[in-house]
Amino acid sequence: MYGDWLVVRDKFKKLLDSQDSAQTFLDYIEKGNFVPCFFIGEKSHWVxxxxxxxxGELGYTLWGASAENRSNISSILNRYDEIYFGEDKKRKDKKNDTENKNKIEIKNDxxxxxxxxxxxxxxxxxxxxxxxxxxxxxxxxxxxxGDKVWIVRFRIKIFWLHESIRKNYNDSNKWVGEDYKLEGVNNQSNQCYTEDNNDAVKAFQQFILSKKEEIRSTLEFYSKFRFSTQKEYLSxxxxxxxxxxxxxxGFYIPQDSVNIILKALQTTNVLLAGPPGTGKTSLAIRTVRALTGNNDNCYEVATANSLWFRRNLIGGESIREGSVMWKSGLFIEAYVNAARIKDGNYYVVIDExxxxDVDKAFGELMTIxxxxxxxxxxxxxxxxEEIKSYGDNIDNVTKSFLEIYEKLKRESRENEPLKRIRIIATINLVDARNLFYVGDALARRFVIIYxxxxxxxxxLDEFLKTYASFSEDFKNKVKDLVKYLRVNLNEKEDKVIKFNISPASLKTALDIYSRLDDNNSDIYKFVEVLRSTIGTLNPDNINKFNRLIEKWKKEKGGQ
Incomplete structure (x- = not known):
């Protein structure tokens, strides 16, 4: 409907366009900061x-109202204006108020x-x-x-979709719903309720919070949706x-590293290497979102695991509904998507x-x-030739791949989509005993940023700028503590795997501490919060952290 032409206003980015979308939505619900609307209709329309x-638009659905029900439409439009555009009725009643009469404020409370x-x-x-x-x-x-003419469309960002739909998105016969009657709500017609209808708000609140754990699953379902389901609508x-x-x-990355990454991606691939919590994954995802305008047709994010092999990366034989077929992997899909790009590149982010097992999963890929x-x-x-040997027993993405490849080959351009593919990968350099070795053969395919x-x-100096409620004395104590820990944790001990206080664990500790009701500049209470966010279950690391805290307390005269 709108494609890439609309961008989210700053006030709503956390709700619609960030990794915090789920929690931001739940914050609105838990605080009762919403007006409930009930949209009901035939299954055939909702399908x-x-x-x-x-x-169409990934993660957005549409609903409508017919021309015959003008009062219903008017009611919903009025609720929409009151909530989002902050219409001030008192201001409207004031005469000769030339300063404010044309002023519109976008609200998000x-x-x-x-x-x-x-x-x-x-x-x-x-x-x-x-x-x-x-x-x-x-x-x-x-x-x-027929008798009804649908003249209004409501566009809805979906936060929860029933599990049966997520599992059977291509077979509506298997869809089911919740047979749930909301008290105080008309369950039979499209309607938006007034802001002071506490019964409706409470009923919605109760139902939505009962699905709290499924909201992230729904958002992840949409984020992992494959091109094969979208190609009908993609230009x-x-x-x-x-x-x-x-x-x-919200996280600390040296600007020099960012600049090198951006320059490298113009011609090659990037590997971000380092210990956990240093911002590798966040930087990779934020980079591709910035380079593509957060167009999810321009990038794919995948997390590697020990079960990956050739089929996951390139493709291969698979069993579907009792039949043997050839199923596409990550880079066949990347080829298809890259072939449709007019300007820019297609990015594949491989986390961890x-x-x-690098040899098992990436061996043949290195030939390409x-x-x-x-x-x-x-x-x-x-x-x-391998793919063609399966005849029609190939998935939709692979069919598109062959069509695109053969067309471009006739023009001697079959490898052109590959020129638009860029890989951004991350690797963890801590606790190598639980990870696979990455050899030089693969590493040479990347510019490596450590x-x-x-x-x-x-x-910490950057993080503390955002916490105005902290006293300068408390900030100085936190700086002293973190510096002490980092210097001493950096000392080598043969039994201790390289470990330290990461930027991510530090930022999380500051966020949690700032939300405590009694965060009255108590550095020892902050220590307890930090202890819970250091991100390790290794007993050697935990014991060393505890020993250093006790030593630091004695040096500072604490208990």
Whole structure:
């Protein structure tokens, strides 16, 4: 519907466009900062609307209202304006107020929350109403018109979808819902309630919080959705070249490292190596989002594991519904997506690369990616012949791959999509006993950026700027503590795996401590919070941390 043309306003980024979306949504619900809307209709209409969230705008669904029910439409539009545009009725009554009469403020203290219900199945999902469109000329193709003409569309960011739909998104016959009656709510018609309808708010709140644990699963379901389900709706050309500034808010990364990564990605791949908690994964994801304008048609994020092998990376024989077929892997999908890019690159982020058996998973891939430079990569003929030997027993992505490959080969351009692929990988250099070895053959395909624990408090100095409620005396005590720990934890002990206070654990400790009701500059209470966030179960590391804390307390005269 809107593709890449709309971007999220700053006030709503945490709700719609960040890793904090789930928690931000739950904060609104738990505080009762929302107005409830109930959207109900035929299953056939909802099936098409939910499919739109798979094949159209990923994660967004549509619902509508008909022209015959004008009062209903007016009610919903009024609620929308009151919640999001902050209309001040008192201000409207003031005459000659030339300063404020044309002033519009976008509010975000409340949101419009929609429960999605089919008459046949019950409640199948919920989300946030983001925008409303009145359209006299076009009808949503899944809604049959007869006596009713659907002239209004509500666009909804989905936060929960019933598990049966997530598991059977391509078979609506297997969809079910929650047969749940909300007290104080009209369960039979589209309706948005007034802000002071506490019964409706409480009923929605109770139901949504009962699905709290499934919200992240729903968002992850959409984030991992594959191209094979979207190709029907994707345009032939995708723009992936936004080059926006990378959002480094909330974690510490030296600017020099960021600059090197951006320059390297212009021609080659990047490997971020270092201990946990130093920002490798966050930086990789934020980098691709900035470079692509957060267009999820332009990147894929995957986490390696010990079960990965050739089929996961390239593709291979698989069993589906009792039949043998050839199923595409990560880089066949990358080829297909990269072929549709008009401007920019397609990014593949592989987190924790050395959790996979590198030889088993990446061996054949290194034949394709023979050098660090995508401009020199090529698809081997043997792979094409292997896929063709399966005839029609191949998945949709692989069919698209063969079609694109054969078309480009006739133009002597079959390897061109590979030129637009960039790999950003991360590896963990701590506790190598539980990880696989990455040899030089694979490492040479990357520009390697090394991360390490900060030596003193350079990250902490940045973090503390955001905590205005902390006294200067408390900040100085925290700096002294962290510097002491980092210097002493850095001393080598043969029994202790390299371990220190990471920026991530430090930022988490500060966030938790700042939320405590009695955070009255008690450095010893902060120590207890920090102890819970250091991110290790290794008894040697824990014991060394505890010994250093006791030594530090004695030096400072503490108990």
């Amino acid at each position: 098409e609307s939910i499919k739109y969230s798979f094949y 409340k949101i419009l929350v929609a429960l999605l219900r089919t008459k046949e199945l019950g409640i199948i999902g919920f989300g946030v109403v983001t925008d409303i469109t009145k359209d006299a000329m076009r009808n949503f193709k899944g809604w049959k018109e 032939e050309e995708v723009v992936c070249n936004k080059n926006a500034q990378i959002d480094l808010n 690369l050395n959790r996979a 990616f023979s050098t660090p430079y995508p401009s020199e990569w090529s698809i081997p003929n043997a792979l094409i 991360f390490d624990y900060p030596k003193e408090t350079e990250d």
